[in-house]
Amino acid sequence: MSTLQTLAAKQADGVDSRYHLAPGLRRQINKVFPTHWSFLLGEIALYSFVILLISGVFLTLFFDPSLSEVVYEGAYTPLNGVTMSKAYATALDITFEVRGGLFMRQIHHWAALMFAASIIVHMMRIFFTGAFRRPREANWVIGCLLLILAMFEGFFGYSLPDDLLSGTGLRAALGGITMSIPIIGTWMHWLIFDGDFPGTIIIPRLYVAHVLLLPAIILALIAAHLALVWYQKHTQFPGPGRTEQNVVGVRILPVFAVKSGAFFAVTFGVLAAMGGLLQINPIWNLGPYNPSQVSAGVQPDFYLMWTDGMARLWPAWEIYIAGRYTIPAVFWVAVIMGLVFTVMIAYPWIEKRLTGDTAHHNLLQRPRDVPVRTAIGAMALTFYVILTLSCINDLIAYKFDISLNAMTWIGRIGILTMPPLAYFIAYRFCIGLQRSDRAVLEHGIETGIIKRLPHGQYVEIHQPLGPVDDHGHPIPLDYQGAPVPKKMNKLGSAGKPGSGSLFSPDPVAQSKALEDAHHKGEHEQLTMLRNYQAGIHGNGHANGNGHSNGNGHSNGNGHANGNGHSNGNGNGLHSDEDTAIASGRSDNDRER
Template sequence: MSPSLQTLAAKQANDVDSRYHLAPGLRRQINKVFPTHWSFLLGEIALYSFIILLLSGVFLTLFFDPSLSEVEYNGIYEPLRGVTMSRAYATTLDISFEVRGGLFMRQIHHWAALMFAASIIVHMMRIFFTGAFRRPREANWVIGCLLLILAMFEGFFGYSLPDDLLSGTGLRAAFSGITMSVPIVGTWLHWLIFDGDFPGTIIIPRLYVAHVLLLPAIILALIAAHLALVWYQKHTQFPGPGRTEKNVVGVRILPVFAVKSGAFFAVTFGVLALMGGLLQINPVWNLGPYNPAQVSAGSQPDFYMMWTDGLARLWPAWDIYIANRYTIPAVFAVALIMGLVFTVMIAYPWIEKRLTGDTAHHNLLQRPRDVPVRTAIGAMALAFYVVATLSCINDIIAYKLDISLNAMTWIGRIGILVLPPIAYFVAYRFCIGLQRSDRAVLDHGIETGIIKRLPHGQYVEVHQPLGPVDDHGHPIALPYQGAAVPKKMSKLGSAGKPGSGSLFRPDPVSESKALEEALHHGELEQLKMLKDYQTSLYGNGSNGNGHNGHNGNGANGHNGNGSNGHASNGNGDHSPARQESDSEH
C-alpha cells in the first residue's frame, strides 16, 4: 500500500474511532487466540457449506415456482415434452436445461446440503468423543443437536420441492404416512398440513416457505449463537505443551487465523464447485413427475435421512388396536424412535454428569481412549446408525446379491440388536489396550529396534527412556498427562529434522535462521526445566544419564524430543505459540 493510501486509511480509522471508540474493544477481539488442530476445521466446513447453500439457494429462488398447478411441459427436454406436470417440476426442468448455469447451481446446492449435514455429523462426533460438551459447554451441545435436526428437515424439505417421482415418494412415505400414524390427532394433523388428502394443492408452497425462510432463519440464529458462545467461552484445546485449563495456545485471529479461514473457505467452495460440475446428483428428469401409480422399489432419501427409512423397513408390522376404535399403525414407531434418539442425544451431557458426578469446568479435551465407556457408547450408537442406514437399501442389496429381501430384513433386525453391544465391547477393550500401550511406553521407554545380548546369553530389545533414569539405569515411570505419547524413535527426532520450505524452493535464509534460533531458545528452556526437575528428584549431586548410551533427556515429557506431547521437536510446534490466559479477559 502506498504511503498516501496508508495515511488516508489511518485518518479514516481515526475519525471512526473518535466517534464510536472502537479501538479498545477491537484490539482485544483481534488478539483473540484460537488453537490449531485439524479436527477444528470440521465445524468450519459446516459453516462454509451453509454459506454456499445460501448463495446458491438465492440463485435458484429467482427461477423456481413452487406451485402445484398443472401445466403441459413444452421445454427443450424432448422425452417429457407434452407431459402434464406441476409448475414446480416444470420450472425445475427449466432451471436444469434452459437457465444458463442452472444445472451447475442446482448440483452445487445439493452437494453443499450433503456436505453441510455430513460435516455437522462428523463435527458432533468429534465433540462427543473428546468430551467438548462437558461443563460449561452444554448449551453449545444442545445448539449443535438442534442444528443437526434442522439440517435433516431442511434437506428433506429441499429435495421434496421439485415434485418429481422420487421426492413425491419420500413425501408420501415419510411426511404423509408418519403424520397420519400419530394417534388420535393424526388425521386432523394431516389435513392441517396438506389441506386435505395427499398430495393436496398447497404442500409444495408451504414446504417452500419453510425451506427458504423459516428454517434458514432459525439455522442462522443458532449458528450465530454457537459462534458467540465459542468466542465468549474460549475454544477447547487438546492437552499439550504449555496448555492448561486457564489458557489457550494457538494463533491470533488476525492475521494468521483469518487468512487460514479465508483459504479454507476457498478450498471448500472449490471442492463443491468441482463436485457440482463433474458429479451428477438428483437427475430429476430421469423419473418424471410424481405419479402414485409409478412408485417402485429402490427409492431412498439422502444419506442423513436413510436411517429413518431403514427403521421403517426393519420394524415389524405391529399395529396397535385400542378399544376396537383406534389403530396405531406400525410406522408410528419410527417417529417414537426418532424422538427418543434426539432426546437422549440432547440430554447426554446431563446424563453423563449425573452418572460420573463430574461438575468441574473443562477447557482441555480428552482422548477417546482415556474415556472408554463414553467411546464405547459412541461406537454402539454408530453401529446402530450404520445398520439402520444399510437397511434403507436392503432391496438394492438383495437385488444385486441375488438373495431374499425377507432374509435381508431379518439380517437387519438381528444386526440392529446384536451389533451395537458387540461394538460397545470391542471399543471398550480397544481403549483399554491403548491405555496400557501408553503406560508401557511411559514406564519402560520406546522400542528402538536394537537387540542386545546380555552376559548370560539372553537377547533383549533396548528401550529409549522418555525421562530420567535411576542410579541403576532403569527408566523412571512418567505420569500420563492426557496428550499423545510417542511410540516410535522417529517421533523423537532420530530420523533427522525435515527441511523447511515448499516443494520447489526452500524458505528464505533469514526466516530459517530465525526459526532455528527460536527452536534453540526453546530447547535451552526445556533443558533448564529438565535440570530443575532432576534436582528436585535427586538433589544437586545426582545426574540423569541415559540407559545403554542413550541420553535420558526429558522429565515428564518436558524435553526437546517430543515426549508425551510436550515438545518443541516431533509432536510439538516448531515456532513459539501464542497463549491467551483468563487474566487477559
C-alpha cells in the same frame, strides 16, 4: 504508505476518535485459536451453509412453488406434452433453460449434503473428545438442534421439485408417519396438507419453511454458536504450555483469518467441482410425481436413510385400542426418532449425572482415556450404519440376488447384536491403547536393538523417556493426557526433513537461517511462558531449571513431563510441534 492505505488509516482514526473502538477491537482480534486440524470440521459446515445461501437465492429467483397443473413444452423434449405441476416444470426450466441452472442446482444439493455431513463429523469430534462437558453444554444443544434442522431442511428442499422420487418420500415420511400418530394423526395430516394427500398447498408451505423459516432459525443458531465459542474460547488438546486457563495457537489476525479464507476457497472449489462434474438428483429422468408409479429403489439422502431403514426393519405390528384406534407399525419410527434426538440432546447431563463430574473443562480428552464414552459412541455409529444399510436392502437384494426377506432379517438381527458387540470391542481396544501408552512411559520406547548380556541373555534396548535410577532402569512417568511417542523418529532420532518444493530443495544457507530463526523464536516463547507461569504462581521465579522436556518446554525438573518427549538424559529434544503459543502470547481471558 500508499494513497489507499492513508485514506483507510484516516477513516479508521476518525471512527476510533468518535466511538473509541480500538481497545476493545484490539482485544478481540488478539484472540487465539488452536491449530489442530479437527477444529476445521466446523468451518466446513459454516462455509457449506454460506454456499447454500448463495446458491439458494439464485434458485429462488426462477422457481415457482405451485402445484397448479401445466402441460410442459420446454427444452427437454422427452417430457413435452406431459401434464405436471408448475413446480416440476420450473425445476426443469432451471435445469435446461437457465444459464448455469443445472450447475447451481447440483452445487446446492452437494452443499446440503456437505453441510449435514460436516455437522455429523464435527459433533463426533466433540463427543469423542468431551468438548460438550461443562461449561459448553449449551453449544452441544445448539449443535444437536442444527443437525435436526439440517435434516428437515434437506428433506423439505428435495421435496420441492415435485418429481416422482421426492413425491414418494413426501408421501411416506410426512404423510404416512404423520397420519399414524394416535388420535391426532388424522387432524395433523389434514392441517399440513389442507386435505387429503397431496392437496394443492403442501409445496408452497414447504417452500416457505425451506426458504424463510428454517434458514432463519439455522442462521440464528449458528450465530449463537459462534458467539458462545468466541466468549468461552476454544477447547484444546493437552500439550506443552496448555492449561485449563489458556489457549495455545495462533491469533485471529493475520494467521487464522488467512487460513480460514483459504479454507473457504478450498471448500467452495470442491463443491463447485462436485456440482459441475458429479451428477445428483437428475429429476428429468424421474418424471412428475404420480402415486401409481411408486417402485423400489427409493431412498432419501444419507442423513435420513437411517429413518427409512428403521421403517423397513420394524416388524408389521399393529396395536388396536378399544376397537376404534389403530397404531400402525410406522408410528414407532417417529417414536424412536424422538428418543434418539432426546438422548442426544440430554447426553451431557446424563454423563454428568453418572460420573459426578461437575468441574469446568477446557482441555479435551483422548477417546482412549474415556473408554465407556468411546464405546457408547461406537455403539451409536454401528446402530446408524446398520439402519443406513437396511435402507438400501432392496438394492442389495437385487444386485446380489439375495432374498429381500433374508436382508430384512439380517438387519433385524444385526441391529440387536452388532451395537453391543461394537461397544465391547471399542471398550477393550481403548483399554489396550491405555496399557500400550503406560508401558512406554514405564519402560521407554523400543529401539529395535537387541543386546546380548555377559551371561548370554538377549534383551531389547529401550530408550527411556525420562530419568533412570541408580541401576539404569527407567523411572515410570505419569500419563498426562497427551500423545505418547512410540517410535524413535518421534524423538527426532531420524533427523528433520529438509525444506523446499517437490522438485528442488531450498539452499543450505537459507535453510540454516530459517532453522536458527525458528530456534531463536522458540526460546523466546519459552522465556515468555516461564515468566508468565511464574507470574501466575506468584512466586516471581520461572518453573523449572531451564531444562527441557523434549518439546522445548520446561516441566519443572528438567525431565520428561510424562508424555515421553525426553531423550533420556534429562535434557529434551527440540520438537517442531506446538511451538507457536499465540505467536509468543497466550490467551488468558478464561480467568476474567
